[in-house]
Amino acid sequence: MAGLVTARLLHDSGFQVTVIEARDRVGGRVWTDESLGAPCDIGGSWIHGADHNPLTDWCKAVGIRLFYTPDDDRYIYENGQAQERSKLEQAAWHGLTVAQQAIEEAIARAQAAKAEGQRPYISLADALQPVLADASLSTLDRRMIAAMVAVAEGVQGAPADLLDIEEWFPKEAHGVNAVPIGGYKQLLDDAVTGLDIRLRQPVQKIVYTQKEVQIITPQTTFTADLAVITVPLGLLKTGQLQFEPPLPIAKQAAIDGIGFGGAGVLGKLFLRFPYRFWPADHAWLLALPPSPEERGGFSSWFNLETITGAPILMGFTNGYTAANFDRHATDAEVCAAGLQVLRQMFGNDIPAPENFIFARWLSDPWALGSYSYPAVGGSLDDRRLYAEPVTGAHGAQLYFAGEATDLTDYGTVHAALRSGEATALRIYQTYCGTPRSQGYAPWR
Ligand SMILES: Cc1cc2nc3c(=O)[nH]c(=O)nc-3n(C[C@H](O)[C@H](O)[C@H](O)COP(=O)(O)OP(=O)(O)OC[C@H]3O[C@@H](n4cnc5c(N)ncnc54)[C@H](O)[C@@H]3O)c2cc1C
Known part of the structure; x- marks a missing residue:
């Protein structure tokens, strides 16, 4: 999304732009798969904060209807019995309060350390592990706290021991959220209009000299005045994408400080059944x-x-469980694990699925994870520095965009969009000296 938006804005402003894409499709971590006979967004699927989100306006502009997902309509199932989550939260109020206090104390400790000029390394697990292990809490209390941690691990995209305590809260889970009916792919179809896109061109190396930028793939070398790099952060952390000369040390340190991949992933399993066995209205x-x-x-x-x-049904796996499924389990094993939980929820006589999809974003060589996360000991300055262009002798030659550059909403589609727009504007101003005209921008 970041790459397509940058390319489209610059293309429509008169720049000659080539999109160089490793896969045989555009969209990256946004992809609508139709193999189950209906559009399923196997990467990003929600528009978070849909009441104030440019994607909402973009959908409106191109005629995509939204389905607003209710936040309060959450039911917890066991042995075919459903209970409203809010009722169980009341029953587990003691444990949840103890957990909340532990989190607040840990945040206070982190802030105090920062005030003294230190870089605190306090994770969500540091705060909550003693609570989760507290035998004086009831089983329900501990299971409810575990469910809360699992939501954070899913929405923030990494296991609790990798998540920085100050950014632990899974805010996207609680706002106004909507899904584009028919799938995100419709926005991609709109974005690509008129673009020169080269598919199946995995960039291995970028050589930036005083004169030009060379973008080297196994098949060819593209030459340009400047390059905008929007690969997922994992490719820059692992060094899979090489630079000559290497990126400045401070920039590489910033990249290394932002959480991405490793054990961090959100997994999604889509199961298509012969008929619905769950309540239609939940x-x-x-x-x-x-x-x-x-x-x-x-x-x-x-x-x-x-x-x-x-x-x-779309099921979620997160934390270390998700990383293990992604790397080590077969599709059949993942499907069986999902079904086992559904049987515990709805009973043993639920039908077998007709078909399923399990997306493996961690093993995907062009993703290496699902989205960036707030790593323990990290700082927003890392994201700021990552977003800064690398300046060659003739001005900035390498620009960086993508969800991980966003300071507040990293890990989302609209963060990618915003960063693409900001980068295009920056390039336009640098090369043309004037603010960009308001051309194609249906999200405004
Ligand atoms: C399972 C999952 C669920 C998610 N859920 C949501 C959600 O509900 N709502 C939300 O807002 N966000 C969600 N996200 C996050 C969102 O999808 C991403 O933040 C966003 O799509 C990232 O866009 P991007 O342009 O920064 O990166 P990408 O989409 O990853 O684009 C990078 C592009 O670079 C290409 N590439 C990689 N390496 C190379 C190379 N060497 N050479 C050439 N090309 C290369 C990739 O193929 C890709 O097309 C989810 C993500 C996942 C994985």
Whole structure:
């Protein structure tokens, strides 16, 4: 999204732009898969904060309807019985309060350390592990706390011991959220209009000299005045994409300081059944993790029938469980794990799925993770520095855009969009000396 938006804005402003893409498709971590007979967004699917989001306006401009997903419609299932989550939260109020206090104390410690000029390394797990292990809490209390941690691990995109305590809160889960009916791909179709896109061109190396930028793929070398790099952060952290000369040390340190991949991933499993066996009017179907240690394995399901009309459930896996599924389990094993949870929720006589999709973003060589996360000991300055262009002798030659450059909403599609727009504007001003005219920007 960041790359397409940058390219489209500059193209429409008169620049000669080439999009160089490793895959055989555009969209990257936004992709609408139709193999289950209905559009399923296997990467980004929600428009978070849809009441104040440029993607909402873009959808409106191109005629895409939105499905607003209710936040309060969450039911927890066990053995075929449903209970409103809010009722269980009341029952587990003691444990949840203890957990909240532990988090607040840890944040206070982190802030005090920062005030003294130190870089604190306090994770969500540091704050909550003692609470999760507290035998004086009831089983329900501990399972409810584990469910809360699992939501943070999913929305923030990494296991609790990798998440910085100050950014632990999964705010996207709680705002106004909407899904584009028919899938995100419709926005990609709009974005690519008129662009010169070269697919199956994995960039291996970028050589930037005083004169030009060379972008080298196994097949060819592209030469340009400047390059905008929007690959997922993982490719820059692992050195899979090389630079000559190497990126400045401070910039590489900033890249290394931002969380991405490793054990950090959100996994999604889509199961298409012969018929719906879950209530038609519930959006979120939840289970409690059996224990804090066993959290992260498909205890959240979203009812996609309300959006696609097809009997499809989308399940989430997160934390270390998700990383293990992604790297080590077969598709059949992942599907069986999802089904096992659904049987505990709805009973053993649920039908077998007709088909399924499990997206492996961590093993995907062009993603290496799902989205950037707030790493323990990290700082927003890392993201600021990552977003800064690298200046060659003739001015800035390498620009960087993508979700991980955003200071507040990193890890989202609109962060990618925003960074693409900001980068295009920056380039336009640098090379043309005037602010960009308001051309193609249907999200405004
Ligand atoms: C499972 C999952 C669920 C998500 N859910 C949501 C959600 O509900 N809402 C939300 O807002 N966001 C969500 N996100 C995050 C969102 O999808 C991303 O933040 C956003 O799409 C990132 O866009 P980007 O342009 O920064 O990067 P990308 O989309 O990753 O684009 C980078 C591009 O670079 C290409 N590339 C990589 N390496 C090379 C190379 N060497 N040479 C050439 N090309 C290369 C890739 O193929 C890709 O096309 C989710 C992501 C995942 C994975």
